[in-house]
Amino acid sequence: MYRSLSLALLxxxxxxxxxxxxxDVDAQARKAFIHDVxxxxxxxxxxxxxxxxxGVARLQLILDRHSVPVGCKTLRPQAKDNQNLPGDVxxxxxxxxxxxxxxxxxxxxxxxxxxxxxxxxxxxEVIAPLIVQLPLGNGLAQANARRAFFWEHLLRDQPxxxxxxxxxxYQANAQGKVEACLVQLHPHPLRPDDFRLDGDxxxxxxSRCLALDLSRMPGFAPDMHGVAKxxxxxxxxxxxxxRP
Numbered sequence: 001m002y003r004s005l006s007l008a009l010l011x012x013x014x015x016x017x018x019x020x021x022x023x024d025v026d027a028q029a030r031k032a033f034i035h036d037v038x039x040x041x042x043x044x045x046x047x048x049x050x051x052x053x054x055g056v057a058r059l060q061l062i063l064d065r066h067s068v069p070v071g072c073k074t075l076r077p078q079a080k081d082n083q084n085l086p087g088d089v090x091x092x093x094x095x096x097x098x099x100x101x102x103x104x105x106x107x108x109x110x111x112x113x114x115x116x117x118x119x120x121x122x123x124x125e126v127i128a129p130l131i132v133q134l135p136l137g138n139g140l141a142q143a144n145a146r147r148a149f150f151w152e153h154l155l156r157d158q159p160x161x162x163x164x165x166x167x168x169x170y171q172a173n174a175q176g177k178v179e180a181c182l183v184q185l186h187p188h189p190l191r192p193d194d195f196r197l198d199g200d201x202x203x204x205x206x207s208r209c210l211a212l213d214l215s216r217m218p219g220f221a222p223d224m225h226g227v228a229k230x231x232x233x234x235x236x237x238x239x240x241x242x243r244p
Contacts, residue, residue, distance in 0.1 A: 157241070158236075
């Protein structure tokens with residue numbers, strides 16, 4: 001069984017929130033947790049989509065006692081959810097949006113749930129009505145596509161034992177051959193205590209990066225000197241391994 005929370009948010013701005021928790025839960029701790037969950041989901045969605053997405057989705061998230069997602073499901077939006085998106089706004093495909101939100105839910109890094117919020121339950125449920133308005137420009141879309149490229153070729157199949165963030169600094173020639181690549185590992189701002197510096201992982205990622213053909217990377221564009229330089233940032237966690 002699980003304890004339940006409800007919150008409402010926009011991908012671009014907060015719409016409002018409601019929480020149902022035990023009366024003995026510290027109000028400040030509950031408020032901070034809801035704030036961090038909202039921003040975790042907002043950031044995860046905003047840095048993943050590579051095409052225009054506009055619509056409403058109702059996300060059911062279930063976290064276990066390690067604050068790991070064990071359930072992600074998109075539910076049919078309620079009438080009050082749809083009222084938050086103006087009727088004259090042209091929406092994209094509802095099923096495609098729901099599928100993308102659900103997939104990203106599994107890959108999001110969430111804040112640590114205060115123990116008191118679980119009560120006697122083993123999991124915590126969060127219901128998040130989402131207003132998604134992402135008319136992505138070329139710059140953001142390409143940045144997200146590059147992030148997906150590096151995730152696929154560097155981290156997707158790598159076993160990781162902690163939660164963190166990888167920064168990738170690269171330089172390639174006009175043909176896409178990588179001439180320099182530096183991968184640095186950092187704590188994730190929402191889970192700093194779950195970070196472990198893994199020198200072997202860092203070395204593997206740097207070696208993989210040096211072997212990449214960046215001419216296949218979305219948005220690859222050498223400058224007038226025939227050099228392509230860039231930076232990308234990837235979140236990682238054990239529950240993200242193997243996911244696209």
